Amino acid sequence: MTDTEENQNIPSPGTPSDVKKTEQEIIREAKLKSIAESGVDIFPHKADVTHTVYGIVFKYSDSLKEDLEKKEVKVKVAGRLLSIRRMGRATFFHISDSRTKLQAYIREDKVGKENYELFSLLDIGDILAVEGVLFKTRTEELTVLVKSFTFLAKCLHPLPEKWHGLQNVEIRYRKRHLDLIMNPEQADVFRLRSALITQIRNFFDERDYIEVETPMMQTLPGGALARPFKTFHNALGIDLFLRIAPELYLKRLVVGGLERVYEINRNFRNEGISSEHNPEFTMLEFYQAYSDYNDMMDITEELICDLSVKFLGKETITYSDFEISLKRPWKKIKFVDALSQYSGFAREKFKDRKEIIVLASELAPDKTPLSYGNALDVLFDKYVKDHLIDPTFVTHLPKEISPLAKASPDNPDESERFELVIARMEIANAFSELTDPVEQKKRFEQQAEERKKGDEESHLIDLDYVNALEYGLPPTGGEGIGIDRLVMILANQKSIREVILFPLLRPKGDFSW
């Protein structure tokens, strides 16, 4: 593909001016023009504020009315105008920082007729700074008595209605800025997400891990069983793949002597979109030399309990209709035992490869031909997953679907691997890393066989990785935790789109919605 061809593929977006303006939008533009004509800079370069809205409310909302009057607290604070109550020559309004709102009171006799008229050109949604002193109204609401105000930005579109706000989920995702303006509780979800990620970094930093960044664009997508996105590098003339996992690079680092590494970054998988899946999602992966999958279970319990206690203040969380206890130790159950327990079939049945494949093929006819490992996976999802609400480590997954994990010493068909399930969702996946290069090569070759049979998600043979293993990977425990899903659990959000700021949606051709 040439450079020109590549560029032709870039869609040209429409421009806002292509869209017919509504009456309200025309009126707002006219008001902005009037403001400009009165000599006000309509795109000022900065606002010297002394406080944030949140800061004022946090510090002064408990102050006594009399104390505030005595102290004469002067503030200059900026925010978005979210409600106005005009009463002739005086007006009450609230400004907001998407977290907190603060009332202000402007009177013609305090700011002068000219300024009061200028204020009347402001609409709900505009951004301004107010300067004045704090007081409390008759109803004890903390309020800024405005001495002067500064216009900072015009909102050229009407905001959604004040009682119900913005409900339309499609617009909420497509115009996240509007969602954040209108729904402070949604903004809180993203604040929590940020705080959780910061604490995760602290957690690993305290344990002598170092944070690293490995390639997002890989020549050979590996480290997971999934379909990749493909792209092209012009200068090198090669295909590149957006990574489906950082795993193989992180283990190369452990070979190199970085004994404890973690990475928090995006993975990309070219698969379905659902309330639990976004094509790009954030993954925490960490590797600890001289450890195994049992150590990973300990760390996982510790990490998630730490987050829950620090940010929710408890070890019991509410998710959807469930009360979920995070009290340690968490449940552990072997994959085959779980299958047997919830399906009612005897354990022995799951060793019969042919029968299992037939059974799973009936349940998932689209997927056939199934391998034995994939068939077990199908049965697990069918019979077991819906029962796992409290945190459960499902251990000893079939070796066949675990090409990067050590085999279990007491059963060569099983691996030293676990998946953590909470509220029916797979949250984490970990194993004792396979360190034997000869065995690893063999596993890759088996995966290649699966691929020949039509399993597009099989692992590709990565000889460069095998070569790295040949330099010696110490015994290592490794784990991936889906950050988006963890945030869903801790923030009690039912869709992954509620915890990803800009989830992928099919583009719409115009702005008129």
Place this chain on the structure above:
RNA sequence: GGCCCGUUAGCUCAACUGGUAGAGCAACAGACUCUUAAUCUGUAGGUUGAAGGUUCGAGUCCUUCACGGGUCACCA
């Protein structure tokens, strides 16, 4: 991708078995100096997601399409 549901004013929602598309908020004009879903009076605002079809007549019924939600399948 399959199935089910949704799309009506800027927003949130109505409109019975097909019969003149409505309300609240927002907007506009006016009154109002402690309001907070401010209040009071008045005004304007619509190609009912798109295109076809059935019908004397379609927001409503049928077909196709677009976008979204739920669910199943794949996946973390």
